[in-house]
Amino acid sequence: MYGPRGQSEGVLLAVRSHQAMAASLGPKPLVAVGQVTSTPDKEQNFSGCAALVRAAARRGACLVFLPEGFDYIGRDSAQTLSLAESLDGDLMVRYSTLARDCGVWLSLGGFHERRADWPSTQRIYNCHVLLDPTGRLAAAYRKTHLCDVELEGRVTMKESSFTNPGTEIVPPISTPAGMLGLSICYDLRFPEISLALRHAGAEILTYPSAFTFPTGSAHWEVSVNCNPTPQ
Numbered sequence: 651m652y653g654p655r656g657q658s659e660g661v662l663l664a665v666r667s668h669q670a671m672a673a674s675l676g677p678k679p680l681v682a683v684g685q686v687t688s689t690p691d692k693e694q695n696f697s698g699c700a701a702l703v704r705a706a707a708r709r710g711a712c713l714v715f716l717p718e719g720f721d722y723i724g725r726d727s728a729q730t731l732s733l734a735e736s737l738d739g740d741l742m743v744r745y746s747t748l749a750r751d752c753g754v755w756l757s758l759g760g761f762h763e764r765r766a767d768w769p770s771t772q773r774i775y776n777c778h779v780l781l782d783p784t785g786r787l788a789a790a791y792r793k794t795h796l797c798d799v800e801l802e803g804r805v806t807m808k809e810s811s812f813t814n815p816g817t818e819i820v821p822p823i824s825t826p827a828g829m830l831g832l833s834i835c836y837d838l839r840f841p842e843i844s845l846a847l848r849h850a851g852a853e854i855l856t857y858p859s860a861f862t863f864p865t866g867s868a869h870w871e872v873s874v875n876c877n878p879t880p881q
Contacts, residue, residue, distance in 0.1 A: 679827045684720075715856065716756070716858070720758055735764060736763065759858020763776075777790055795815070795837050822847055827854065829851050
C-alpha cells in the first residue's frame with residue numbers, strides 16, 4: 651500500500667512450524683528482511699536498499715526481502731504514476747545486477763510497474779518481483795486485492811484509482827529457504843490466496859507491506875495479532 655513519507659514498511663513472513671523443525675536437523679538457510687522508509691527519490695532509495703542487501707550477503711544470507719514500495723513512495727498519485735517503470739527498465743536492471751553481484755535471491759515486495767497497457771489505461775501495477783542469484787526474473791506477482799480505505803479524520807487511500815489489479819496467483823517458487831508464495835500487503839485480508847498457495851506447496855507466505863502510521867495501527871497490527879501462530 652502507498653502513503654506519505656513517514657510510512658512504516660516491512661515484510662511479514664508466515665512459515666510452517668514443521669519446516670522449521672526439519673531445518674533444525676541440518677544447516678539452516680539465513681534469510682534477511684530489510685526495513686526501509688522510502689521517499690520519492692529513487693536514487694536515494696536504491697542506495698539504501700543496496701546497502702542492506704550487500705550487508706545481508708556479507709553475513710551469508712541466501713534470500714533478502716525488501717518491502718512494498720521499496721523503489722519509491724510518491725507524494726501523490728500523479729507523482730507515483732510519473733515515476734513508474736517497466737520490468738525491463740533501468741531500476742530493475744540495477745537490482746538484477748545487485749542480485750547477481752551479491753549471489754542472493756531478492757524478493758522485491760512492491761514495484762510500481764508500467765505494463766504494455768499503460769498508454770490506454772494510464773494505470774500501473776503493484777508487482778512483487780523475485781530475482782534469483784543470477785539476476786534472472788524468477789517470478790512476478792501483481793497484487794490482486796487493492797487497498798481502498800477511509801479512516802474518518804485520519805487517512806483516505808484508494809489504490810484502485812491509479813492501479814490495475816492483477817489477475818492470477820503465481821505458483822510457489824523453490825528457493826534455498828523453501829517454497830516461497832508471493833502476495834502483497836492487503837492480500838493478507840483474503841485467506842483464499844494463502845490457502846491456494848499452501849495447497850500448491852508453499853512453505854513460506856510473504857506479505858511485503860508499506861503502511862502509514864494511522865493505517866498501520868488500525869489495520870496491520872490488528873490483523874497480525876488476530877492471526878494464530880502458523881502450524
